[in-house]
Amino acid sequence: MMSSKPSYPSEGTDSRILRGYCGSESSAVRPKLYLGPGPVPRRYLAEDKCSVAEAIPKQPPQRDVNGMGPIGKQGVNSDQGKCVPPPSVNVPANTQSWLMRKDVWAVQTSIHATNRKLDGTVDGMDTGTSSCLTYKWRVGISQDGLYNKKEGAPIGGWANWDFHLSFDMRAGPIISLASIYDLEKQIFRPVLYKGFVSELFVPYMDLDEEWYYRTFFDAGEYGFGLCAVSLEPMRDCPENAVFMDAYVVGQNGKPVKMSQIFCIFERHAGDIMWRHTETAIPRTIVREARPEVSLVVRMVSTVGNYDYIIDWEFKQSGSIIATVGLTGLLEVRGSKYTHKDQIEEEVYGTLLAQNTIGVNHDHFLIYHLDLDVDGDSNSFVKSNLKTTQVPDHGSPRKSYWRVVSETAKTESDAKIKLGSKATELLVVNPNKMTKMGNHVGYRLIPKSGAGSLLSDDDYSQTRAAFTKYNVWVTPYNKSEKWAGGLYVDQSRGDDTLATWSKRNREIENKDIVVWYTLGFHHAPYQEDFPLMPTLSSGFELRPANFFESNPVLKVKPPQDVMRLNCSILKVV
Numbered sequence: 118m119m120s121s122k123p124s125y126p127s128e129g130t131d132s133r134i135l136r137g138y139c140g141s142e143s144s145a146v147r148p149k150l151y152l153g154p155g156p157v158p159r160r161y162l163a164e165d166k167c168s169v170a171e172a173i174p175k176q177p178p179q180r181d182v183n184g185m186g187p188i189g190k191q192g193v194n195s196d197q198g199k200c201v202p203p204p205s206v207n208v209p210a211n212t213q214s215w216l217m218r219k220d221v222w223a224v225q226t227s228i229h230a231t232n233r234k235l236d237g238t239v240d241g242m243d244t245g246t247s248s249c250l251t252y253k254w255r256v257g258i259s260q261d262g263l264y265n266k267k268e269g270a271p272i273g274g275w276a277n278w279d280f281h282l283s284f285d286m287r288a289g290p291i292i293s294l295a296s297i298y299d300l301e302k303q304i305f306r307p308v309l310y311k312g313f314v315s316e317l318f319v320p321y322m323d324l325d326e327e328w329y330y331r332t333f334f335d336a337g338e339y340g341f342g343l344c345a346v347s348l349e350p351m352r353d354c355p356e357n358a359v360f361m362d363a364y365v366v367g368q369n370g371k372p373v374k375m376s377q378i379f380c381i382f383e384r385h386a387g388d389i390m391w392r393h394t395e396t397a398i399p400r401t402i403v404r405e406a407r408p409e410v411s412l413v414v415r416m417v418s419t420v421g422n423y424d425y426i427i428d429w430e431f432k433q434s435g436s437i438i439a440t441v442g443l444t445g446l447l448e449v450r451g452s453k454y455t456h457k458d459q460i461e462e463e464v465y466g467t468l469l470a471q472n473t474i475g476v477n478h479d480h481f482l483i484y485h486l487d488l489d490v491d492g493d494s495n496s497f498v499k500s501n502l503k504t505t506q507v508p509d510h511g512s513p514r515k516s517y518w519r520v521v522s523e524t525a526k527t528e529s530d531a532k533i534k535l536g537s538k539a540t541e542l543l544v545v546n547p548n549k550m551t552k553m554g555n556h557v558g559y560r561l562i563p564k565s566g567a568g569s570l571l572s573d574d575d576y577s578q579t580r581a582a583f584t585k586y587n588v589w590v591t592p593y594n595k596s597e598k599w600a601g602g603l604y605v606d607q608s609r610g611d612d613t614l615a616t617w618s619k620r621n622r623e624i625e626n627k628d629i630v631v632w633y634t635l636g637f638h639h640a641p642y643q644e645d646f647p648l649m650p651t652l653s654s655g656f657e658l659r660p661a662n663f664f665e666s667n668p669v670l671k672v673k674p675p676q677d678v679m680r681l682n683c684s685i686l687k688v689v
């Protein structure tokens with residue numbers, strides 16, 4: 118072990134968190150009263166989905182606000198709906214009525230229920246059976262633009278890497294004990310003690326009665342791992358992929374198998390790892406190139422309408438690249454509008470098709486990155502690139518930029534909103550240096566710097582205050598794993614990364630955790646409908662003075678082989 122911290126298998130098995138899985142039981146009734154400390158833990162909402170009644174009630178609609186007519190006029194009758202619980206978020210304290218709410222989707226008219234959202238409110242719910250009792254309709258059903266699908270149209274060493282992969286119902290994949298072999302030192306050197314998605318926050322920007330509370334916490338409320346889906350060979354993953362199953366705790370306490378949750382494959386994407394052509398030598402061309410070959414660990418979590426493709430990629434050069442791909446279905450709302458020119462009110466989104474609004478929203482994923490760069494005592498260094506004016510006659514140039522580095526002493530020094538400055542983010546080991554005297558380190562290279570645009574006093578933002586900054590650094594604390602709090606569905610914002618960090622603890626030369634929030638502001642476009650092409654973002658953890666020189670310089674070139682490529686069309 119390289120750290121005194123607990124090993125992963127003893128964590129993540131808190132029975133108060135792992136409370137069941139859809140596939141295990143048809144009933145979600147608890148056999149015993151909860152007698153533990155704290156509030157009574159609710160089930161994951163995903164479990165609620167499993168237990169709700171399939172049919173909406175037979176009563177006629179009680180009101181018809183926007184003149185779209187009752188449900189029968191929309192081509193859907195009450196037998197075709199399915200009640201599902203909305204998120205518990207964004208409901209101010211002392212509001213109890215949300216427990217009685219449910220959404221209704223026209224599940225029998227399309228295989229893609231979230232594209233057939235019935236915009237109404239279910240006011241009454243039998244809390245014993247989770248069935249809907251009464252409901253109101255506001256507007257009609259949205260367009261179904263989708264086709265109906267008829268048919269199914271611990272990692273050992275790899276290259277110079279060694280790491281563990283595990284599954285968690287809440288986080289999905291967890292990478293741990295990642296270390297890289299240093300050819301010069303002839304040892305494995307630690308890099309990442311543990312990395313995982315700690316929380317996802319998806320707030321929608323619609324203030325209507327049926328929408329204002331849609332500010333989802335996909336990990337803490339639904340279970341990002343619990344929503345993982347089986348991966349399909351040759352479609353979700355390439356032909357050289359191998360697959361891994363996962364097991365979770367069922368509602369009856371027995372293990373439940375989730376098949377082919379991870380795929381792991383070597384990526385031969387046709388990229389160049391490094392190259393150079395030396396053209397300065399007369400009558401001689403010197404050329405060397407090496408193809409990029411990396412290892413990818415993939416999981417897909419389908420949280421309701423969205424599919425999140427989570428990749429952890431390991432490069433031989435020492436980089437770890439985390440990528441999130443968004444695809445699947447937009448969460449749309451019904452509308453009376455059929456053309457943009459008709460719209461004279463705030464509709465909170467884009468008219469994507471007739472009677473269909475794609476609502477503005479965000480996706481924020483916060484990663485827990487417990488880096489142990491060449492040991493567990495690390496420091497966080499901000500390096501700002503500052504424009505510097507050249508003194509008179511000092512040079513023909515007038516300006517240049519220089520690196521001004523600052524080691525964060527406490528947590529408040531390390532809160533960073535990206536985008537306003539040219540900033541380099543490093544985790545260094547102040548106790549280890551290269552032969553050149555530089556501290557060994559790893560850089561965090563973001564691919565986007567989006568942050569929350571909600572005000573601090575917005576109730577949902579209070580609960581998701583970890584989105585206020587892109588980067589946070591905390592000292593390692595065993596209990597601080599979930600940025601939105603341990604019990605997110607009951608959180609009022611008093612157990613989040615933002616509150617822990619108010620203690621402003623010392624973080625220099627300590628075992629530290631970097632929290633990185635990557636975000637997408639998603640104003641929908643028509644191409645996102647009916648099924649959105651993948652939109653990706655991520656970050657790279659890249660060696661920074663970690664090695665004495667390019668660690669892959671001595672990689673041998675591949676042998677020339679004839680590869681059949683059946684997918685390339687012949688050009689006539």
Ligand SMILES: [Cu+2]
Binds near residue numbers: 478639
């Ligand atoms: Cu989106």
